[in-house]
Amino acid sequence: MDWGPIRAAQLNAGNQLALFLLAANVFGALLILLLLKEIAPLWLLVSWAIAVTTVASVVVMRRLATRNRNRATASVREVRDTLFDGLALGVVWAIAPVAFGFTASGGAALGLWIVLSILMTASAVAMAALPLATTAFLLVLGITVSATLGLAVDPVLSAAALFFTALLIFACFVRGKALVVIRANEIALAERDETVSLLLREFEENSADWLWETDAQRRVVRASPRFAYSVGLDPIAVNGMPFLQVLAGPTWETGEFAAGLRTLAERLKTREAFRDLLVPVTVNGEERWWEIAASPRFDERGAFIGFRGVGSDVTEARKSTDKINRMARYDxxxxxxxxxxxxxxxxxxxxxxxxxxxxxxxxxxxxxxxxxxxxxxxxxxxxxxxxxxxxxxxxxxxxxxxxxxxxxxxxxxxxxxxxxxxxxxxxxxxxxxxxxxxxxxxxxxxxxxxxxxxxxxxxxxxxxxxxxxxxxxxxxxxxxxxxxxxxxxEPQLHVAAEERRVLEIALRNALQNDELHLNFQPVVNADTGGLTGFEALLRWTHPELGPISPAKFVPLAEDARLIAPIGEWVLRHACNEAAKWDDDVRVAVNVSPEQLHNPAFVAVVAQALAQSGITPNRLELEVTESVFMREGTGAVKVLEHILDLGCRLSLDDFGTGYSSLGYLSRTKFSSIKIDRSFVQGASKGVREAIAIIRAVVALAQSLGMATTAEGVETEEEHRMVQELGCTKVQGYYFGRPLPAHEALHLATRRKRGESVAA
Known part of the structure; x- marks a missing residue:
C-alpha cells in the first residue's frame, strides 16, 4: 500500500500535542529548579532550565509550523527527522540526573526522580505517534537515570528505572501501531466510499439501468424517473401499479405471458432472491429485453415488506447474441x-x-x-x-x-x-x-x-x-x-462398409507384411504373335481373407491415400523384374492420377530406373484420361519430365472417360490402349464399337502412335483386331497374368523364337 498518508497521519498526531509537550518540559524544569535551589548553584540550575525551555520550544515550533497544512502524504525523511527532536530533548534532560543526582539527598533526591518519571510519562504520551522521537528520548533519559541510580543510590532502583523505561517504550510502540492501523482503515474506507460514489454516479448516468422496488403486495413503490421512462409510463402513475402489470404491458389483460414473466411471477410469489432473469417487455409497441435481479426485504421483526432490485435493458446484447446464434447455425x-x-x-x-x-x-x-x-x-x-x-x-x-x-x-x-x-x-x-x-x-x-x-x-x-x-x-x-x-x-450396405473398413486396415499393413506381389501379362505383336513386353499387374493375397480383387482394393487405396506408396512399390519391383529380361522386352506399369499430381514422382521414376539398371525406353507408364481433368495440378509437366527421362507413355482405357484429344496433340504418347469393352463389342458385330476402333487406329497412325487391343480372348478376336489395324494385342488368348518366374520363363522361350500363342 501507499505509506505516505500513514506517515502524514503520524506527523499530524504528533503536532496536535506539541503545546502539551512544551508545557510538560517547562513545568518539569521549573519544578526541578525549585527542588534543587538549596543544594545546587542557582546559575547552573537557571542555565539548565533555559536550555530545556529553548530545546523544547524549538521542537514545538517545528511541529506547529506544519500543523495547519492539509498534508495528504509525508516522506520517509520527514519522519526520520523526528529522531533528532527526541535525541535533543533526551540529551538536555539527561543533564539533570548527571549534574544534580549525585549531590541531592533525602526529599530533594526523591523529588528529582519523581519529576523525571512524570516527564518521561508525559513525553511518551505527547510523542507516542512518533515512535522514533519517543524511543530516542526515553532511551537517552532512561539509561541516564538508571545509571545514576545505580551509582548513587541502589542497583535495585536502577533496574526498576530500566523496567519502567521499557514499559514506556512498549506502550508507545503499541499506541503508534494502533494509530497506523486506524489510519490505514480510514484510508481504505475512504477509497471504498469513493469507488462506490463513482459506481453510483456511473450507474445514474447509464440510461439502460434502473432501480425498482415493490411492497409486500408486489406493487411498485417509490418509482424512480429512470424506471418510469424505461417502461414508458408517468413516474407518478406507475406508483401503486402491480409490478407484473407494468412489465406485461398489453398482455396483462389477455394473460398470455411470456415464459420469463411467468418465472418472475413464481419468484415473487415464493419470495426468493433471483438474478440474471431475462424478461421480454413491450414498451411503446416495441419488444425489449430486460435482465433483472432482486432480493426480498424484511423489517426488523422479520416480516416481509417487498422486493428491491435492479434492471438493465439488454436488448442490443440480446440481438447480438441472436445474431451470433444464427451465424453458428446457418450457412x-x-x-x-x-x-x-x-x-x-x-x-x-x-x-x-x-x-x-x-x-x-x-x-x-x-x-x-x-x-x-x-x-x-x-x-x-x-x-x-x-x-x-x-x-x-x-x-x-x-x-x-x-x-x-x-x-x-x-x-x-x-x-x-x-x-x-x-x-x-x-x-x-x-x-x-x-x-x-x-x-x-x-x-x-x-x-x-x-x-x-x-x-x-x-x-x-x-x-x-x-x-x-x-x-x-x-x-x-x-x-x-x-x-x-x-x-x-439396406443392412447389406453396412456390411459392405464394414468390409471396406476392415480391408482398409488390412491394406495399410499389406506392404509391411509382404502380402503384395506382381503378375505380368504378355503384350504381343498383333501380326507375328511375338512377345514385345509385359504389363505389371498388382495382386494382393491376405493371409486370412485370401486373394482380394484389384477392383476392390485399388479404389480403396486411392480413397485412403495409400496409392502413392503402393504405386512406388509396384514401380520399383516391376523395374527389378524387367532387369532379368532381354533388353528389348518392355514393362508397362499403371500409374494413378494421384501419383502424377505429385511433382516428386519424377524422382521416384528416376530412382527406380537407376536402382534396377534398365534403360528408360523399356519402361512404359500407363495413364488414364482422368489425369487431365484436374487443371492446375502440374500433371502434364510431370509427364513431360518423365518423357525427358526417356520413358514411354501409354494412354490407357481410351474412349471410356472424358475426351482427351487435345492432350494427345500436346503429350507424346507412344501408344493408345483400346479398352476391352470395345473389343468385345466389335467381336459381336456392334457397328459403333467397330467404328470406334477404326477411328482410334486411324488417329494413332496419324500421330505416329501404336495401338494395343486389350481383352483379346479368342483367335477370331485376334484376327479381327489385326484386320482393324491394331499393332499390339493383350489378353487371355496370349496368356493370363503370370507370376514373375513364369514371365521370366516365357521371355526365355522368346529367345528360341517360339510364339507366345503357342
Missing amino acids: LLTGLPNRLLINEALARAMADAEKWGGRCAFMMIDLDRFKAVNDSLGHPIGDRLLGRVSERLQQLITENEVIGRLGGDEFAVVVRDARDTERLEQLAKTIIHKLSRPYEVDQHTLYIGASVGLAIGPRDGRTAEMLVRSADLALYRSKDAGGGVYHVY
Missing part, C-alpha cells in the same frame, strides 16, 4: 441451416418419433459433376451455383421438412413425419429432377445432377448419428451407381 453462403442445426432438428425428430411411435427420415444429397464446375469456371461461379441449388431445394420443402447444407456440395433434408413412404420416395425423385435441370449462372449454362441417400428412423438407426451414417451409406451406393439416382438404406 453464410446459402442461408440454409448448417450441419449443427440439421443435427439438432434430426435429434428432435428422432425424439418425437420415439415418443409417439412414429417415423422420421434423413436424406443426404450430393451434387453430381459439381467439382467439374469449380475446376473449370472457378469457385465464385461454384458458390453462385450453390445459391441457385439452395433456392430450388427451398421451393420443394414444406413445414414437415427441414433442409440444410452440410458443407461443400452436400445438402440434407430432415423429414419429421415419414410415415408416408411413397411421398418420401417421391420427394427424393423430385429433388433429383429439379436439381438436374440446367442453371443459368453469369451467362453460363451449367448442367449438374444429384444423388440421394435415404434412411428412415428408427428403423435404420436408433440415434441421430446412426441415421446419418445409414443415409451416408445409401448415398455412397447412389454415387457408385453413377449418380442421378436415390437409394434407401
Whole structure:
C-alpha cells in the first residue's frame, strides 16, 4: 500500500500535542529548579532550565509550523527527522540526573526522580505517534537515570528505572501501531466510499439501468424517473401499479405471458432472491429485453415488506447474441441451416418419433459433376451455383421438412413425419429432377445432377448419428451407381462398409507384411504373335481373407491415400523384374492420377530406373484420361519430365472417360490402349464399337502412335483386331497374368523364337 498518508497521519498526531509537550518540559524544569535551589548553584540550575525551555520550544515550533497544512502524504525523511527532536530533548534532560543526582539527598533526591518519571510519562504520551522521537528520548533519559541510580543510590532502583523505561517504550510502540492501523482503515474506507460514489454516479448516468422496488403486495413503490421512462409510463402513475402489470404491458389483460414473466411471477410469489432473469417487455409497441435481479426485504421483526432490485435493458446484447446464434447455425453462403442445426432438428425428430411411435427420415444429397464446375469456371461461379441449388431445394420443402447444407456440395433434408413412404420416395425423385435441370449462372449454362441417400428412423438407426451414417451409406451406393439416382438404406450396405473398413486396415499393413506381389501379362505383336513386353499387374493375397480383387482394393487405396506408396512399390519391383529380361522386352506399369499430381514422382521414376539398371525406353507408364481433368495440378509437366527421362507413355482405357484429344496433340504418347469393352463389342458385330476402333487406329497412325487391343480372348478376336489395324494385342488368348518366374520363363522361350500363342 501507499505509506505516505500513514506517515502524514503520524506527523499530524504528533503536532496536535506539541503545546502539551512544551508545557510538560517547562513545568518539569521549573519544578526541578525549585527542588534543587538549596543544594545546587542557582546559575547552573537557571542555565539548565533555559536550555530545556529553548530545546523544547524549538521542537514545538517545528511541529506547529506544519500543523495547519492539509498534508495528504509525508516522506520517509520527514519522519526520520523526528529522531533528532527526541535525541535533543533526551540529551538536555539527561543533564539533570548527571549534574544534580549525585549531590541531592533525602526529599530533594526523591523529588528529582519523581519529576523525571512524570516527564518521561508525559513525553511518551505527547510523542507516542512518533515512535522514533519517543524511543530516542526515553532511551537517552532512561539509561541516564538508571545509571545514576545505580551509582548513587541502589542497583535495585536502577533496574526498576530500566523496567519502567521499557514499559514506556512498549506502550508507545503499541499506541503508534494502533494509530497506523486506524489510519490505514480510514484510508481504505475512504477509497471504498469513493469507488462506490463513482459506481453510483456511473450507474445514474447509464440510461439502460434502473432501480425498482415493490411492497409486500408486489406493487411498485417509490418509482424512480429512470424506471418510469424505461417502461414508458408517468413516474407518478406507475406508483401503486402491480409490478407484473407494468412489465406485461398489453398482455396483462389477455394473460398470455411470456415464459420469463411467468418465472418472475413464481419468484415473487415464493419470495426468493433471483438474478440474471431475462424478461421480454413491450414498451411503446416495441419488444425489449430486460435482465433483472432482486432480493426480498424484511423489517426488523422479520416480516416481509417487498422486493428491491435492479434492471438493465439488454436488448442490443440480446440481438447480438441472436445474431451470433444464427451465424453458428446457418450457412453464410446459402442461408440454409448448417450441419449443427440439421443435427439438432434430426435429434428432435428422432425424439418425437420415439415418443409417439412414429417415423422420421434423413436424406443426404450430393451434387453430381459439381467439382467439374469449380475446376473449370472457378469457385465464385461454384458458390453462385450453390445459391441457385439452395433456392430450388427451398421451393420443394414444406413445414414437415427441414433442409440444410452440410458443407461443400452436400445438402440434407430432415423429414419429421415419414410415415408416408411413397411421398418420401417421391420427394427424393423430385429433388433429383429439379436439381438436374440446367442453371443459368453469369451467362453460363451449367448442367449438374444429384444423388440421394435415404434412411428412415428408427428403423435404420436408433440415434441421430446412426441415421446419418445409414443415409451416408445409401448415398455412397447412389454415387457408385453413377449418380442421378436415390437409394434407401439396406443392412447389406453396412456390411459392405464394414468390409471396406476392415480391408482398409488390412491394406495399410499389406506392404509391411509382404502380402503384395506382381503378375505380368504378355503384350504381343498383333501380326507375328511375338512377345514385345509385359504389363505389371498388382495382386494382393491376405493371409486370412485370401486373394482380394484389384477392383476392390485399388479404389480403396486411392480413397485412403495409400496409392502413392503402393504405386512406388509396384514401380520399383516391376523395374527389378524387367532387369532379368532381354533388353528389348518392355514393362508397362499403371500409374494413378494421384501419383502424377505429385511433382516428386519424377524422382521416384528416376530412382527406380537407376536402382534396377534398365534403360528408360523399356519402361512404359500407363495413364488414364482422368489425369487431365484436374487443371492446375502440374500433371502434364510431370509427364513431360518423365518423357525427358526417356520413358514411354501409354494412354490407357481410351474412349471410356472424358475426351482427351487435345492432350494427345500436346503429350507424346507412344501408344493408345483400346479398352476391352470395345473389343468385345466389335467381336459381336456392334457397328459403333467397330467404328470406334477404326477411328482410334486411324488417329494413332496419324500421330505416329501404336495401338494395343486389350481383352483379346479368342483367335477370331485376334484376327479381327489385326484386320482393324491394331499393332499390339493383350489378353487371355496370349496368356493370363503370370507370376514373375513364369514371365521370366516365357521371355526365355522368346529367345528360341517360339510364339507366345503357342
